[in-house]
Every structure is written in structure tokens, then in C-alpha cells.
Amino acid sequence: MKAQLAIIGGGPAGLAAAIAAHEAGVRDILILERDRECGGILNQCIHNGFGLHYFGEELTGPEYAGRFIDMLKDTSVRVLSDTMALDLTPERVIHTVNTAEGYMQIEAGAVILAMGCRERTRGAISIPGTRAAGIFTAGAAQRYVNIEGYMVGKRVVVLGSGDIGLIMSRRLTLEGAEVLACVELMPYSSGLTRNIVQCLEDFGIPLYLSHTVTDIRGKNRVEGVTVSRVDENRRPIPGTEMIFDCDTLLLSVGLIPENELSKQAGIILDPRTNGPEVYENMECSIPGIFACGNVVQVHDLVDFVSEEAQLAGRSAAEFLQKGSKPAGRLITLTGGSDVSYTLPQKIRFDAMPDRIKLSFRVRRSFGESKIILRAGDAILASFKRSHMAPGEMERVTLPKKLLNEVSGNEIILEVKEA
Amino acid sequence: MKEIICIVCPNGCRLQVDEAADYAVSGHKCPRGKTYGREELTNPVRTLTSTVRIEGAAYPRLPVKTDHPIPKAKISAVMAQLDAILARSPVKRGDIIAENIADSGANLVACRDL
Numbered sequence: 001m002k003a004q005l006a007i008i009g010g011g012p013a014g015l016a017a018a019i020a021a022h023e024a025g026v027r028d029i030l031i032l033e034r035d036r037e038c039g040g041i042l043n044q045c046i047h048n049g050f051g052l053h054y055f056g057e058e059l060t061g062p063e064y065a066g067r068f069i070d071m072l073k074d075t076s077v078r079v080l081s082d083t084m085a086l087d088l089t090p091e092r093v094i095h096t097v098n099t100a101e102g103y104m105q106i107e108a109g110a111v112i113l114a115m116g117c118r119e120r121t122r123g124a125i126s127i128p129g130t131r132a133a134g135i136f137t138a139g140a141a142q143r144y145v146n147i148e149g150y151m152v153g154k155r156v157v158v159l160g161s162g163d164i165g166l167i168m169s170r171r172l173t174l175e176g177a178e179v180l181a182c183v184e185l186m187p188y189s190s191g192l193t194r195n196i197v198q199c200l201e202d203f204g205i206p207l208y209l210s211h212t213v214t215d216i217r218g219k220n221r222v223e224g225v226t227v228s229r230v231d232e233n234r235r236p237i238p239g240t241e242m243i244f245d246c247d248t249l250l251l252s253v254g255l256i257p258e259n260e261l262s263k264q265a266g267i268i269l270d271p272r273t274n275g276p277e278v279y280e281n282m283e284c285s286i287p288g289i290f291a292c293g294n295v296v297q298v299h300d301l302v303d304f305v306s307e308e309a310q311l312a313g314r315s316a317a318e319f320l321q322k323g324s325k326p327a328g329r330l331i332t333l334t335g336g337s338d339v340s341y342t343l344p345q346k347i348r349f350d351a352m353p354d355r356i357k358l359s360f361r362v363r364r365s366f367g368e369s370k371i372i373l374r375a376g377d378a379i380l381a382s383f384k385r386s387h388m389a390p391g392e393m394e395r396v397t398l399p400k401k402l403l404n405e406v407s408g409n410e411i412i413l414e415v416k417e418a
Numbered sequence: 419m420k421e422i423i424c425i426v427c428p429n430g431c432r433l434q435v436d437e438a439a440d441y442a443v444s445g446h447k448c449p450r451g452k453t454y455g456r457e458e459l460t461n462p463v464r465t466l467t468s469t470v471r472i473e474g475a476a477y478p479r480l481p482v483k484t485d486h487p488i489p490k491a492k493i494s495a496v497m498a499q500l501d502a503i504l505a506r507s508p509v510k511r512g513d514i515i516a517e518n519i520a521d522s523g524a525n526l527v528a529c530r531d532l
């Protein structure tokens with residue numbers, strides 16, 4: 001099979017990329033989705049809080065996805081659902097397997113990677129204790145409860161205070177479970193403050209910061225967990241143990257971009273994001289292959305996923321219509337010591353539009369602070385923030401004209417207390 | 419004076435609400451925070467999202483929400499009524515599943531086509 005543009009993944013990123021590419025004039029677009037329907041993880045995120053930036057109103061996950069799926073109906077975009085992409089070559093051939101048609105090869109003029117991310121599991125963080133039933137990742141529990149209609153337990157401890165852990169604490173409470181505690185290893189929560197208020201405080205669920213689960217008891221089913229305080233080096237402090245009698249432990253301990261396909265194709269990944277290195281137009285290190293959404297960087301707000309995906313969609317259209325971008329002057333963007341990553345990693349000056357968005361995360365919490373863009377000793381721009389936290393992706397706009405004057409080819413993004 | 423966090427949008431502004439001065443709000447970055455601050459101390463409301471059973475669809479649960487925020491005190495009453503609801507496929511996003519649910523003043527609407 002052939003397609004001008006093949007998009008791997010039909011979540012919010014894949015959908016927005018398809019619509020943008022279609023608007024830019026590409027007609028032969030194929031979305032490959034391994035699930036039976038598009039929408040990605042949004043289908044199980046039934047809470048509201050999506051779309052405030054993009055649609056200017058507060059929607060639930062399924063509503064946000066539904067609006068994009070509706071937009072597809074008026075286009076010539078084809079969706080192959082129940083279709084898993086197994087392999088991707090640098091020549092943009094995708095090997096797929098589909099329940100109805102079996103094995104297929106798809107030769108694509110351009111490819112957009114939109115595979116999203118997956119959850120870290122117990123193995124990835126190695127908690128001691130028994131291998132009893134009743135230990136779930138928060139996302140798996142979200143799917144069981146919200147889509148399949150199974151309750152996961154009655155007395156629950158949640159490890160990890162990221163947004164998914166917080167949202168699931170509220171969800172299980174509403175469904176009649178008792179959530180005994182939300183336990184966070186770090187001295188701060190990586191979730192949005194509004195979620196701490198409306199998911200924990202509203203229901204009187206205690207949040208234990210600088211604590212972790214140090215033991216799991218139970219033979220067949222979980223019977224209890226031990227929670228201990230940790231020191232500055234995140235080591236459990238003996239004598240601080242608290243015992244919780246629970247039948248369920250939810251793990252919300254982080255997301256990892258899903259990049260097996262990117263690796264197979266030989267795309268360069270950035271160890272800081274675990275996603276592909278991208279240029280200013282979301283193109284990866286292999287020409288004609290683009291990436292957007294959680295496969296590139298783990299987003300907290302789907303609105304920004306849609307925005308990033310539209311850029312990838314437009315860029316893929318431009319590649320199909322006009323070919324590769326000229327190499328020319330190449331600028332690299334890196335972060336200072338308190339910045340965990342910056343995106344895009346590379347900027348092709350000649351191809352750069354008038355302004356581009358840079359996104360990054362800080363490593364620790366900041367109060368009144370400044371974001372500084374520097375080239376050598378020269379300060380290009382600085383931006384004020386009243387508050388920054390590792391759980392919240394930050395974005396700034398870089399105008400091209402600032403780069404006209406600088407001679408070096410390296411930009412550093414730093415953050416400092418004001 | 420009470421300090422609360424505005425939960426209307428992800429900015430999470432820290433609001434100071436002065437009960438003694440007719441619930442005057444400060445610290446808000448936008449007007450929605452002003453309304454929220456006053457309401458949170460006088461009549462706190464939340465939009466409730468959950469699921470109900472559905473028959474004849476690809477999945478057994480239909481995601482639903484109240485079409486506007488309801489008093490916090492009404493949440494458990496609404497949750498209790500959801501158990502008795504059985505929707506029937508096909509349902510369209512935005513369809514009303516139950517009117518004025520548990521006298522909360524809000525309708526329960528479907529969040530997706532199913």
C-alpha cells in the first residue's frame with residue numbers, strides 16, 4: 001500500500017496533525033491506530049479540564065477527542081484502526097499488522113510519529129515486597145474503571161502525585177472506594193495545583209510528600225503497604241514507617257515516550273526527553289519523518305499537544321510539496337543546570353519562521369523567577385514568571401530577529417530566581 | 419482573610435478572599451478567579467464527571483458530566499443516582515441522559531458518541 005502521508009497513532013496528536021496536513025493541501029493521508037477507535041488516552045480521561053486554551057472552554061477528554069474526530073469526517077483522511085505499526089525503516093516504509101488484513105507494508109511519502117507514551121511500571125521503580133494482585137498503574141486502573149466498568153479495589157493507596165494519580169484518587173473515591181493516602185517521593189507534587197485542591201483536598205485525602213512505599217504485604221491479594229519518610233537523597237528513614245491496610249496500590253510514577261519504532265528507524269533520540277530530537281518544524285533526524293505529542297515530550301495539557309501536532313502536520317505537507325529544508329546555519333538549543341530539557345533541540349536558521357515556540361521543564365520549583373535566553377555572554381531575551389514547577393511544561397516565544405545579531409550557534413535557556 | 423487556590427484553569431492563582439469585606443478577591447489573573455473566590459467561600463460548586471451503564475454499545479460504560487457546575491454538597495446525591503441509570507446505544511455527544519439530576523439544577527449529558 002502507498003500513502004502520501006502516514007501518521008502512526010490516532011490520539012490527539014495524530015488527529016490534529018492529520019487535520020492540519022489536510023488543510024495544507026495533502027489529500028492522501030492515512031492514520032494507523034492500534035486501538036479500535038481514535039482518541040488515544042483521552043477516551044479514558046473522562047474528567048474535565050481539557051480544551052481551555054484550544055477551544056476556550058472546559059471539556060472532558062472524550063469530548064475533546066470527539067471534536068477532532070468530527071473534524072476528520074469532512075476530510076479525505078483514512079483511518080486504519082486495529083492496526084499496529086511494527087516496524088519503520090529510514091526509507092519511510094511502515095510494516096503493520098491488522099486484525100482483518102494481516103501483515104501489510106505501507107510506503108509513505110512522509111511519516112508523522114504520534115505514538116504517545118506509556119506508563120512506568122513497578123519494575124521500572126523496583127518496590128520491594130510480594131507480587132500480590134491489586135497493584136495497577138494508574139492509567140490501567142483508569143481504563144478498567146472508566147471504559148470497561150470494573151472497580152479495582154476498596155481501600156487504595158496511590159503512589160505518585162502526578163496528575164493521573166490525583167485524578168484517579170478522586171475517581172475511585174467517587175466510585176465508593178476509600179483512598180487512604182497519596183504518597184509522593186519528592187518534596188513537591190508534580191501534578192497541577194488545581195488537581196491537588198479538587199482531587200485530594202475536596203475529599204480529605206492526605207498527601208504525604210517526601211514519602212515512599214517501602215513494602216507491600218499480601219499473598220494472593222495486596223493486604224497492606226508500608227510507607228516511610230525519605231531523606232534528601234530519597235532514602236527511606238528507618239523508624240518513620242506507617243502501615244496502611246489496603247487491597248490496592250496504584251502506581252502513578254511517570255510516563256515514558258513510546259519510541260521503539262523511532263529506534264528501529266535509527267532516529268536520534270534525546271536522552272533528556274526520551275523522545276526524538278526535533279528541528280524547529282518537528283522534523284526528526286531522518287528527513288520526511290516528523291513527530292509530535294507525547295512521543296516527543298510528555299505533555300500535561302492536551303491543548304499544547306494539538307498545537308505541536310498542527311505544526312508537525314503543516315511541516316509534513318511542506319515537505320511533500322517542496323522537499324527538504326536547506327541545511328544552512330544550524331543552531332542548537334540547550335538548557336542550564338535547573339532545566340531538565342529544552343525543545344526543539346535544533347533550529348535551522350534559514351528555514352525558521354518569524355517566531356517559534358520553545359518548551360522546557362524546570363528541575364525544581366521556582367517562585368518569582370526569570371527565564372533567560374543566552375548566546376555566549378549575550379542575553380537575547382528574558383521572561384518573568386511568578387511560579388514554575390517541574391510538573392508544568394513552560395513555553396516561551398523566540399523571535400527570529402533576535403538570532404540575526406548573534407554570531408554563535410548555541411543558545412542556552414536558563415532559569416534563575418528573580 | 420482566607421487564602422485559596424483558584425481551580426478554574428491550570429494557572430492555579432493564589433487568591434486572597436476577604437470575608438469581612440463582602441468577599442473581595444485579590445491575586446486573580448483574570449475575572450473568572452474573582453467569581454470563583456467569592457463562590458468557593460459562599461457556595462462552592464464543581465462539575466461532576468463520571469460514567470453510567472450503556473446497553474448495546476462497544477463498551478459497557480458511557481462517560482457523562484453535569485452540564486454545569488453543581489453545589490459540592492450535591493455530589494454524593496448525584497453519584498448515588500448514576501447507579502440506576504442505563505443508557506441505550508446509540509447516544510450522541512451532548513445528549514441529555516437525565517434532566518435536573520438529583521435536583522442539582524444540572525442535566526446529565528453524554529460526553530461521547532457510543
Ligand SMILES: Cc1cc2nc3c(=O)[nH]c(=O)nc-3n(C[C@H](O)[C@H](O)[C@H](O)COP(=O)(O)OP(=O)(O)OC[C@H]3O[C@@H](n4cnc5c(N)ncnc54)[C@H](O)[C@@H]3O)c2cc1C
Nearest residue numbers: 009011012013034040041084085115116139293294300302
Ligand atoms: C494513562 C494516562 C493518563 C493521562 N491523563 C491525562 C489527563 O488526565 N489530563 C491531561 O491533560 N493529560 C493526560 N495525559 C496526557 C495525555 O496523554 C496527553 O495530553 C495526550 O493524550 C497525548 O496525546 P498523544 O496523541 O501524543 O498520545 P496518546 O493519547 O497516548 O495517543 C497515542 C496513540 O497512538 C496509538 N499507538 C501507539 N503506538 C502505536 C503503534 N505502534 N501502532 C499504531 N498505533 C499506535 C495508541 O493506541 C494511541 O491511540 C495522560 C497520559 C496517560 C498515559
Ligand code: SF4
Nearest residue numbers: 424427430431448451
Ligand atoms: S484567576 Fe483566572 S488565570 Fe488565575 S487560575 Fe483562576 S481562572 Fe486561571
